[in-house]
Amino acid sequence: MVIFSAIVILTGLGLVLGLSLGIAGKYLKVESDPLVERVEALMPGSQCGQCRFPGCRPAAEALVAGSAPITLCPPGGAALVEQLAKLLGVAVDLSQTRDLEPLVARVSEDTCTGCTRCFKVCPTDAIVGAPKQIHAVVADACIGCEKCVNVCPTECLQMHPVEVTLRDWRWPKPLAAAA
Amino acid sequence: MFVLFEHPRLRGGIHAEEHKSGTSGKPIASGLPLPKKLYIPVQQHVGKAAEPVVKVGDPVLKGQLLAHSQGTISAPVHAPSSGTILDVLDYPAPHPSALPIRTIVIETDGLDRWSELSVPDDPFALDPEEICLRVGAAGVVGLGGAVFPSAVKLGLGRKNKIHTLLINGGECEPFLTCDDRLMQERAGHIVAGIRLMLRGMDAPDALVGIEDNKPEAFGAMLKACLPFPHIRVEQVPTRYPMGWDRQMLRYLTGWEIPADGRATDIGVVIHNVATAYAVYRAVCLGQPLISRIVTVAGDTVGNAQNVEVLLGTLIAEVLAYCKVEPKRVARLIMGGPMMGDVLPRADVPVVKACGGILALSAEQLHEADVKPCIRCSSCVSACPAGLLPLEMASRIRANQLDAAVDLGLKDCISCGSCSYVCPSNIPLVHYFKYASGELYKRQQMEHKSAQTKRLVEDRNRRLEKIRLEAEAEAQRVAEARAARARQNAAGGQAQQAAVAGENA
Numbered sequence: 001m002v003i004f005s006a007i008v009i010l011t012g013l014g015l016v017l018g019l020s021l022g023i024a025g026k027y028l029k030v031e032s033d034p035l036v037e038r039v040e041a042l043m044p045g046s047q048c049g050q051c052r053f054p055g056c057r058p059a060a061e062a063l064v065a066g067s068a069p070i071t072l073c074p075p076g077g078a079a080l081v082e083q084l085a086k087l088l089g090v091a092v093d094l095s096q097t098r099d100l101e102p103l104v105a106r107v108s109e110d111t112c113t114g115c116t117r118c119f120k121v122c123p124t125d126a127i128v129g130a131p132k133q134i135h136a137v138v139a140d141a142c143i144g145c146e147k148c149v150n151v152c153p154t155e156c157l158q159m160h161p162v163e164v165t166l167r168d169w170r171w172p173k174p175l176a177a178a179a
Numbered sequence: 180m181f182v183l184f185e186h187p188r189l190r191g192g193i194h195a196e197e198h199k200s201g202t203s204g205k206p207i208a209s210g211l212p213l214p215k216k217l218y219i220p221v222q223q224h225v226g227k228a229a230e231p232v233v234k235v236g237d238p239v240l241k242g243q244l245l246a247h248s249q250g251t252i253s254a255p256v257h258a259p260s261s262g263t264i265l266d267v268l269d270y271p272a273p274h275p276s277a278l279p280i281r282t283i284v285i286e287t288d289g290l291d292r293w294s295e296l297s298v299p300d301d302p303f304a305l306d307p308e309e310i311c312l313r314v315g316a317a318g319v320v321g322l323g324g325a326v327f328p329s330a331v332k333l334g335l336g337r338k339n340k341i342h343t344l345l346i347n348g349g350e351c352e353p354f355l356t357c358d359d360r361l362m363q364e365r366a367g368h369i370v371a372g373i374r375l376m377l378r379g380m381d382a383p384d385a386l387v388g389i390e391d392n393k394p395e396a397f398g399a400m401l402k403a404c405l406p407f408p409h410i411r412v413e414q415v416p417t418r419y420p421m422g423w424d425r426q427m428l429r430y431l432t433g434w435e436i437p438a439d440g441r442a443t444d445i446g447v448v449i450h451n452v453a454t455a456y457a458v459y460r461a462v463c464l465g466q467p468l469i470s471r472i473v474t475v476a477g478d479t480v481g482n483a484q485n486v487e488v489l490l491g492t493l494i495a496e497v498l499a500y501c502k503v504e505p506k507r508v509a510r511l512i513m514g515g516p517m518m519g520d521v522l523p524r525a526d527v528p529v530v531k532a533c534g535g536i537l538a539l540s541a542e543q544l545h546e547a548d549v550k551p552c553i554r555c556s557s558c559v560s561a562c563p564a565g566l567l568p569l570e571m572a573s574r575i576r577a578n579q580l581d582a583a584v585d586l587g588l589k590d591c592i593s594c595g596s597c598s599y600v601c602p603s604n605i606p607l608v609h610y611f612k613y614a615s616g617e618l619y620k621r622q623q624m625e626h627k628s629a630q631t632k633r634l635v636e637d638r639n640r641r642l643e644k645i646r647l648e649a650e651a652e653a654q655r656v657a658e659a660r661a662a663r664a665r666q667n668a669a670g671g672q673a674q675q676a677a678v679a680g681e682n683a
Binding site: 001003004007044045046047075076077078079080082123124125126140141143164165166168169170171172173174175 | 272274275276278279280549581606609610612613616617619620621623624625627628630631632634635636637638661664665668
């Protein structure tokens with residue numbers, strides 16, 4: 001009988017608290033800067049942490065506050081920088097900066113033990129595999145956040161530059177004349 | 180007086196040194212010895228790469244299918260000679276980067292035996308669909324340099340009610356004379372190809388445009404077209420880039436293709452003369468596209484001439500046949516000097532796009548240092564597309580690509596007229612090519628960003644679902660345990676009662 005009353009009380013408590021939290025969430029909502037939301041919507045949203053912020057939202061807040069450079073997001077690349085510059089009204093000179101060479105993770109088949117740790121942390125599900133079987137990285141989906149590299153017990157995951165193929169080879173920028 | 184107003188004024192363009200006389204008078208050579216090995220890339224066209232259907236060690240006959248086309252815009256490739264498949268590997272492509280491309284290597288047996296060819300009794304009585312099918316199966320692509328699958332273009336023409344087929348015999352690039360020689364020697368076959376194309380598209384009329392620096396070719400084509408009043412042959416002035424399809428169409432008919440439209444939008448389809456010839460071979464003889472005529476020229480070439488080359492022959496072998504002094508070659512170009520591609524090495528194969536091989540010495544290149552822009556606007560006068568090359572280049576130099584697009588970057592045809600006239604030697608076209616590539620890269624980046632977002636959302640949704648399921652499971656287990664405890668408690672009371680009763 002004691003256990004029955006405990007269940008009833010706890011369920012009741014849960015319901016009341018949940019309801020009040022829900023109401024509070026609706027009526028006592030903290031208005032956030034709509035600009036932050038728009039900046040966040042532009043960002044990749046993978047919370048990879050390459051910008052040294054804990055996630056995309058803190059990074060967006062720092063951007064709006066002006067305490068972070070708009071070139072902070074490596075996965076977003078130059079395209080994101082231009083969009084951010086337009087949205088935030090910041091002048092940006094990309095002529096001197098070069099895109100960071102994009103890196104992707106690759107599994108070395110010799111040392112992979114199939115421990116599954118890497119694909120549990122991958123934010124984009126770019127690693128496939130099964131327990132005790134060699135894993136593989138889907139390069140197209142990899143954003144180069146290096147989370148997998150940090151958890152790999154055998155260091156079989158390494159970052160490599162993206163291989164250039166005939167299809168995505170592009171003309172380099174011509175050298176400007178000395179003025 | 181009226182002659183002045185007969186044709187629309189030509190916009191832009193340049194008069195470059197022609198360098199054509201060395202090769203235009205010599206017959207097409209077909210004596211190139213059969214190479215020991217042929218290297219056939221599976222992608223020699225715009226669109227998807229073909230998929231190999233042969234294995235290493237398979238014997239193949241001349242004209243046999245090696246790789247079949249994939250998807251709607253693609254083209255198959257065929258064996259240029261008989262032999263054995265030696266390998267299917269990644270081999271350097273005839274491209275400025277010389278990056279590898281999937282290539283089928285044939286070891287030739289020297290017999291050059293044809294596979295069985297299907298030759299129709301009366302090719303001109305075939306259904307239009309059948310003509311398109313045969314052209315597609317023969318791997319015919321646009322041989323003017325764009326290498327767009329011809330069957331797709333014919334099919335597009337049939338769907339869009341075409342009234343005029345424009346055959347481009349402009350060949351405005353300096354040095355190149357392969358179309359010129361083809362028209363001089365095989366005009367009858369070209370006309371047969373034109374008639375087949377017309378039938379394939381259900382189109383009534385054809386118009387052939389030939390630059391007036393090719394009087395022999397013009398005469399030959401005129402003669403070959405005499406029995407067919409619906410095929411008109413016209414001369415156009417020699418002025419690069421006359422062979423730009425829009426320029427030629429505008430000059431001959433006054434019709435303008437909308438900036439972001441296609442020729443089919445105004446009822447016109449444009450093909451090259453060499454493509455018409457390939458269509459003739461494909462339909463009338465049943466032969467797939469396995470060879471093409473290549474102009475070999477440049478001041479390091481001992482015997483400059485047009486050569487009929489099997490696709491897959493290494494460029495180095497063609498150069499040796501034409502007595503090129505390898506030591507003097509400072510630059511090797513595939514195509515013409517204006518729009519061709521620089522090749523960093525000579526051991527790459529001849530492909531469908533290769534209309535010319537130029538081996539130039541340092542003296543002929545006379546390269547000069549790049550100097551700052553003096554805003555003389557020569558490039559503006561030279562641009563056939565009516566753009567402002569100097570403004571576009573300065574935007575691109577500052578990486579303001581969107582501003583360059585607003586100035587019309589996407590209408591640039593990379594003809595090279597602006598770079599040619601620039602007194603400061605600014606590589607203007609290089610800037611535009613770089614910018615187009617960069618824009619494409621950004622587009623891909625944005626695409627990847629969207630994809631990343633989708634993947635992350637999918638993952639979060641999945642993790643949330645797993646979490647909810649685990650919670651529900653935990654709750655179910657807890658409830659089951661509670662129910663069991665209740666049952667036990669109730670059972671215990673009953674037992675106690677029973678024990679008490681017994682005691683009483």
